[in-house]
Amino acid sequence: MGSLALTSMHGTANAADAIKIGEINSYTSLPAFTVPYKQGWELAVEEINAAGGVLGRPLEVISRDDAGKPGDAVRIVEELLSRDKVDLIAGTFFSHIGLAVADVAKRQKVFFMAAEPLSDAMVWSKGNRYTFRLRPSTHMQASMLAEEAAKLPAKTWATIAPNYKYGQDAVAAFQRLLKERRPDVKFVAAQWPALFKIDAGAEAEALAAANPDAIYNVTFGGDLSKFVREGSLRGLFKDRTVVSLLTGEPEYLEPLKDETPDGWIVTGYPWYAINTPEHKAFVNAYDEKFGESPKVGSLVGYNTFMSIAAIIEKAGSTDTEAMVDAAEGIEVSTPIGPITFRKSDHQSTMGAFVGRTAVQNGNGVMVDWRYANGADHLPGPDEVKHLRAGN
Structure with a gap:
């Protein structure tokens, strides 16, 4: 899978104002999960940009396939940072890849929202200031x-x-x-x-x-x-x-x-x-856009980018240190209820x-x-x- 850029412009925002998010995942290695995940974040980005973006700026996602290889993931992240000048990194599925990207985030001091990797090491033994994880861990x-x-x-x-x-x-x-x-x-x-x-x-x-x-x-x-x-x-x-x-x-x-x-x-x-109004709205929007029912990946992708938007909004900028400070303890609304990113270990309370x-x-x-x-x-x-x- 090649690159994918999603950008929707609203109001007075223009391409130069876009908030760039570098996103990577194992799209060709596990499409059963990662394709719905991609569709979930596409829906979130569309909704965020339709509402005027974040801080009046649209989100632009530059997406890459890591092919299920940690070495490829590290190389891609370095390229996203140096060539594409992304403001933060998001994604990953396999734990060994998530850990490799988290190491880059620590070294480069870049904000990393780990969507899916479940290893406990992500937020505990290998945890660092710049890495946060959405999905409930092992x-x-x-x-x-x-x-x-x-x-x-x-x-x-x-x-x-x-x-x-x-x-x-x-x-x-x-x-x-x-x-x-x-x-x-x-x-x-x-x-x-x-x-x-x-x-x-x-x-x-x-x-x-x-x-x-x-x-x-x-x-x-x-x-x-x-x-x-x-x-x-x-x-x-x-x-x-x-x-x-x-x-x-x-x-x-x-x-x-x-x-x-x-x-x-x-x-x-x-x-x-699941019959709550918030969840029904998510299911209906997802079905309307993609003509199918959501998967767990869909929910993870959606929640990942809604969390990123909430963090940037609270931070007031895409400055890395400001985003980290904003993310610690933030509460985010999701289709399955509110979640909090804990200050102590950067793990979300998504259940x-x-x-x-x-x-x-x-x-x-x-x-x-x-x-x-x-x-x-x-x-x-x-x-x-x-x-x-x-x-």
């Missing part, structure tokens, strides 16, 4: 799931997760948080397939051989579909509870269709059942929906869901000081 979502898992009778657990930073963090957080609630549980097996190279049949057989009471799954995308299919064929999920990170998201449920497993405990996004999977009319959906506020699943300021002590 710790936050693992905490939400551990809260539900602790209610189960299961005492022995097995895990499966992609073998890179996100998967490693997600498993470590869930194990720690579940054991805090249930000291009697044991983890008896762990499978670590390479990202998007899963041998699902072999992984399912290895998990079955361990005979756990329950499974914690962190696979996503094509790996998830293969794991569900092969696990179902081998009876892996029969009479066994599965707790699964991200599986309730439309990006991953929709491809499964009637193969969606029944009763998995998941985090996700039941857009079709996630927790429920169970089911099949309705041949499609995978979330049922019996609730919204878990991200603020309820984050450590306090004193613990954050310890977590960020080395940076």
Whole structure:
């Protein structure tokens, strides 16, 4: 995917006045998530510019594809800063890429709004003054799931997760948080397939051989579909509870269709059942513009750029230090309710929906869901000081 510039001019603003945002993401590596994400921020930019922009200036987005490679991402960010003279950086999906960009933000002292990378290191062990993250982290979502898992009778657990930073963090957080609630549980097996190279049949057989009471799954995308299919064929999920990170998201449920497993405990996004006026307005605007329903990526993209606009507005300029100061503690309105970017670690309190999977009319959906506020699943300021002590 090449570059994309979105600019809408209103009032007396002209191209020289535009606020330039450098945006990067893994568009060709994971289009199921990143394309809806792109559509989400396009909608936000359109709405912001139609309302007169920010500080009377339109937003211009210069978008690049990092091809899922940290080296490419770093090179692109350097180009956006030196050649395109962007005012700030936004985006990224994979955790190892987000961490690489965060390092550039720290070195170059440029504001970076990380949209999606979920690794806890983004805001804790590798956190820095210039990096903020929108999406609920692995710790936050693992905490939400551990809260539900602790209610189960299961005492022995097995895990499966992609073998890179996100998967490693997600498993470590869930194990720690579940054991805090249930000291009697044991983890008896762990499978670590390479990202998007899963041998699902072999992984399912290895998990079955361990005979756990329950499974914690962190696979996503094509790996998830293969794991569900092969696990179902081998009876892996029969009479066994599965707790699964991200599986309730439309990006991953929709491809499964009637193969969606029944009763998995998941985090996700039941857009079709959220009936607040703010959310309905978002869904209607998204459908009107793109002719389809939103995904989690859509919501993340939209919230990312609405947050950026609110931060610049509060800062009164695009000066980096002013934006950082403005972002710390700011509250932003979103289609799923207000969120706050915490001063202590720059993590937003955006939450996630927790429920169970089911099949309705041949499609995978979330049922019996609730919204878990991200603020309820984050450590306090004193613990954050310890977590960020080395940076």
